[in-house]
Amino acid sequence: MSRTPLRLQDTVAPAGTPAPGLDFPVSRPETGAGKGFERVPKNSSQPRSRGAPGRFGARHLQIALVAALIAASLAFLLRPIRDPDLFWHLKTGEWIWEHRALPADDPFSYTGEGIATPAARFILTSYWVSQLLLYLAHALGGFTGIVLLRFVVAAALLAAVWRRLEGDAVVKAALLLVFAVSFLEMYPVERPQVLAFVCFAALLALLDRVKSSAGGRAPYLVPLLLLFWANAHGGAILGQATIAIYLVAEGAKFAHRSLRPLPGAAYRALLIAGVAGLAVSLANPNTFQALGLERILSGGPSAGHAVQVTEYSSTVEALRRYREYTVIVFWILMLLAAVAVAAKPSRIDITEAVLLAGSGYYAFRHIRYGALFMIVALPAIVRFLSQGARLPAARAALSAGALALALLFARDERQGLQRLRLGEWVGRDAFPVEAADFIGAGGLRGNMYNFYDWGGYLIWRLAPGRKVFVDGRGVNPRMHWESSVINMGFEQAGQYNWKTLLDRYAVGYAVIPREFRGERFPLFERLVRDRDWVPVFSNSNSAVFARRSPGAR
DSSP, X not given: OEEEEOOTTOSSOOTTOXXXXXXXXXXXXXXXXXXXXXXXXXXXXXXXXXXXXXXXXXXXXHHHHHHHHHHHHHXXXXXXXXXXXXXHHHHHHHHHHHHTSOOSSOSSBTTXXXXXXXXXXXXXXXXXXXXXHHHHHHHHHHHHHXXXXXXXXXXXXXXXXXXXXXXXXXXXXXXXXXXXXXXXXXXXXXXXXXXXXXXXXXXXXXXXXXXXXXXXXXXXXXXXXXXXXXXXXXXXXXXXXXXXXXXXXXXXXXXXXXXXOOOHHHHHHHHHHHHHHHHHTTOSTTGGXXXXXXXXXXXXXXXXXXXXXXXXXXXXXXXXXXXOTHHHHHHHHHHHHHHHHHHOGGGOOHHHHHHHXXXXXXXXXXXXXXXXXXXXXXXXXXXXXXSGGGHHHHHHXXXXXXXXXXXXXXXXXXXXXXXXXXXXXXXXXXSOHHHHHHHHTSXXXXXXXXXXXXXXXXXXXXXXXXXXXXXXXXXXXHHHHHHHHHHTTOBOSGGGBHHHHXXXXXXXXXXXXXEETTEEOHHHHHHHHOTTEEEEEEOSSEEEEEEXXXXXX
């Protein structure tokens, strides 16, 4: 297949027609029986691309969809920083840069010191490339540098997704808008996890390129991509699984001609690139041990953690409990993908079918992996909706739905423009900015107790001089459960008593929210009434309590 630019005003054109202009690069299959799309004669009963649907032609729809994609992306990418995990990634990147080494022990949490399990090592070392990128972006431009990095990563992801779409330009643009809005609504782009999605989309594009017998540099890029991925995010196990699926499924096609096996040379190139990718992916701090950490795919540091963190919820639970309405978009795309596969069962590509089933299963179990399924499913959906008499209706429905989705989700992101004007990216309403200033000024003794969601920010501001009790890394998985007991102010005997736990860890001061989800924070109420604790700092979103000295009680 050849790739040529497509003008906005020419949705389809005869093969060989030049199409100058600055527009979307799209794949245009060679013309011929059963191949691609050709201009339809005026007296044809097939739908024409111009003037459909309604009074807006394809050109107008593409312009509207591209404008909406740009506007929605700006709104999401300029949002304030609210992901607490960003800060411990930043601090770890700083630590690695200063020490020229990876941490062998937890340098930021006193409850994580000495935890020498494979899972703890994995958490401390598996993101080091991403963490260095984040640290360098911040070192060069502060949090504005982090926001600019968002744009680079988002552009790379959208380009990789677009690269695999084959079909009508309006359908492609509409579904890319749906993907962009859903993705940016759900995921903080500055997280290393998003680099894993970029790598996943790029890997699919490279493997498809190798399959097409026009691989060029693609076979050499596969190992390089896996080497980067394996050191940027632990989710490289997804890349290893993807390569294995391609090699096994494409090899199985040789069992019968009806499965449309690859030419022998193409499969050999795929085999060499895949095996090389699998081999170099083991060149990471955890080598083969990462393969056994199934927690990457099935939950967080502990069962308790997985139950209470939104991203590890099933799609049903996420919609019911957390009102994650992007789940509805995911279900619609899953339905469209199922219809696309069922429409021509005799033409099913078994490699694509396995990828759809596997990514769909994990995405349904955990919304964290919803993007994986969308990346796999969009090409199949585009091909299906771009064919025959369904094209005009698909254009109309998808364009209207995508524009409405962009308006619905992006309208709440106006705060980002205010942050841009003020130059303030870290919201004081989301993190204990002033409380950290107070603690950093000194005078407080003993270990710190902190609210779980603030652990990453306090690591960034205060560690390693002042270490946290708990944070999103989960180096010591028991801490998430014990912090829940403390936060709720449980007063049962033994390990279910908040005061007993604070005494056990020699906590001298605590930084906690005054309210949580619109209600008074239970531990705040306990500390206010307890004679052993005294408030030493308070503002609209946070409070710091210190333990009274024995003589002052």
